[in-house]
Amino acid sequence: MLTVKLLGEMQVLRDTAPLALPQPWKTRALLGYLVVTGRSPRRERLCTLLWDVPDDPHGALRWSLSKLRMLVDEPSRAAASGRNRRSGMATGNPLLQHR
Template sequence: MNTDCQPSKAVLHVQTLGDLQILANGESLPMLPSRKSRALLGYLLLGGEVQRRERLCELLWDSPRDPRGALRWSLSKLRTLLEQGGADCLSGDRERVVLDLSALQVDLYRIRAQVGDPDA
């Protein structure tokens, strides 16, 4: 998975340090409505690889009610937000979810690249 996020390819800029924000053309997009949805975005951004839906449910939704339904709802909201900004970068199937970082410029990855240590 690409975590280098080339600025020339980036459609959206994501600020993870400080308040979580997504910017399109310098304008802040409305943030996701729930804390769990924002946590999901952060996990997908910083995880940098394909995630199993089961693992995401265990990590974020400990309620026995309907964690898969809650995950579907959050993914739907996240997909809508990203597409609103022009980035069709969230995909998955019945078992897995992945966020393609090539359409995103993430502040943390940019800082790591400037420091010269991608594992810092």
């Protein structure tokens, strides 16, 4: 089971083992936002929320999503999703819970 702890210092646990979090704070913020909202917002919304800069916000979002997928996905079941220009966490997944 994947557990995301958001109160205090953010932690991601697979069963009881802590996982190394990606360093950029925006990637961690993205994980927290996707878990707490339980929605799959449009990618444009996420770019505006976290990467509203003249660089390449869509590229930064893709990079962060790839890091989160490596962190939370399991070989048998994907917890992170990205399709139809939306991105989210499979919060209905019984293997994912947040505290």
